[in-house]
Amino acid sequence: MWTILTSKVQKALWPRGASSRPFHIGREALLLIALAVLCAVFASQSEFFLSERNLTTVLRNSVDLSVVCAGMTIVIILGGIDVSVGGVLAVSAVLIGRAYQLGMPDWVVVPIGLAAGAALGALNGTIIARTRVPPIVATLGTMYIFIAVLFLVIGGVWISGLPASLSFLVLGEFLGLPAGLYVIGVIYALSWYLLRRTPWGQHVVAIGCDEGAARLVGIRVDRTKIQAYALLGLFAGLAAVLYVARLRNVEVNIGTNIALEAIAATILGGANIRGGTGSLLGALMGVLFIKITQNGLVLIGVSSLWETVVIGGLLIVVLVLDAFETRRVS
């Protein structure tokens, strides 16, 4: 059993043997080329696109999605999925907003947001691990519940005029680079370390490859699952903190699209929806791809309503290409 599992895990950790396919271009390189082409197209249509100010805006807009996407990648590698992550973000954000309104200082508010996110994530994980409900169904259900909580707390009115004390996290500059870049860097370095350099990360990959085998070799599957979903929730809570820091308000429809965007970015980045494989770097580039597309479409004068069509179409294309790839390999 050990050998079956380890061979599968090895295949997942190092999926493309460089020796067997010397001319293979990795997903990240492919995405980089696609990003360059995309930027070239937008730059040729709009002079403003490559300006420092616009690129900083794109980066600032990508921060929350990037953070969520790191957690989503880990959950998808685990063989799960979480469509309620927008709801988690919304509930965290609304709690943060209310806490600020009650006059609490930053050092109380931020832990509240993070703890709320982690707790809701752990709730998802517990339902999924203990009752064996398919993750998509469980998180669809909890999404309804989280959105209901949002409505109840927010009462149909925007929370606005929140303090700007944390804005430097996203809007500030440090050593000449936008501060958001450092936040993304820290989160991705941490996630990469957890996933690729700790036993816990190996367990995540093993469960994604073959849950039954992972159980048989003694990996605590349920606990790892709950931890992974809680980590995603924690990241969603952090995204909520960053969202409030950036915009200083909480909208009624906060977080509506973030789950779909995060899933799309992760899949674009090369994660296998069946679990086992995925790339944090690829996911980050997927996020950039989505955010640059959104920004560029507006700049060249296409209605922002077309965003969803473009992202959806892109997702279909990538899925189809992946399907041909798997067919060719097998």
Next chain:
Amino acid sequence: MNDPLSQRLWFLFGLLLAAGLAGALLSPHFLQTSTVGYLLQYVPVLGVLGMAQTLVMLSGGPGIDLSIGATMSLVGLAIAAMFGLGVPLLLACALGLGIGGLLGAVNAVLVCVLRIPSLMATLATFFTYSGLALALTGGSALGGFPDWFGVLAQGRFLGVPIHMWTVFVPLAIVLHVLLSRTRIGSHIYAAGNDERAAFLSGVKVWRLRFALYCLSGVIAGLAAIMTLSWFQAARPDAGEGMELLSVTIAVLGGAHIFGGIGRISGTVLAVLIVTTMQVALQLANISQAWQLAAIGLLLVGSVVADNAVGDRLRARLRRAS
């Protein structure tokens, strides 16, 4: 009574009674004959979508169609646009069903030919279809239908809405017979229960699933026509939330998310439960937030309950064979 599936039906009956009782306690207006008509007004649209979702789930794979609501919006808009261009309304409706079938066929190709997991494939088409519906109309509704068209969903016969008589009940009967009395039905169950065994005994598993995804698109078209007749307008967000509601209804009705178990009668009962609950909460003036929460709890709760029942059923089947 010992059969877990009929236990499920009794359980659903109890739940329906409980929902009705809760409605009566919550609002003095609930226990009136007009409530029944009001309630049945909502049933057909949700009901046909729930049945389509049940069929897709039954055939296994695991199968799910998350694009069903977006397909419904898009077909509604297509019919309205064709009518606006001078196509006779009935022809436009017929073409709309065809378009629904085509949109379903896109899912079918992605899932059954390219073997992309249904969840991902239909999530992507959900994105694309709902985006198209919004982008093509700029978010505004299309209207201008003749008055006679409203008869389908606004007219009554013996106090029951016409679309109940002409669409929901016939479709439920046809699908029930299809599933329980025909060879195709037993093939669907076989494909959902054990794909390999079904394949080895000559069931064309993937062709069957292909057809069911197309059928799901056509049924979404039916739902679109009923909504058009009801509101006399095609809204780009007409099907919003329907994907989740239809999954909730199918699962609550006893369809197993991995296929092979489920009945149309369960789905019908589940639709009645969900609409009774919604109408009761509406009449009692309880905020939409609680309605959402109730649906969420129902979905999670029914899957948890279903897994318990499903496990027992599978164990029984294994022992029997």
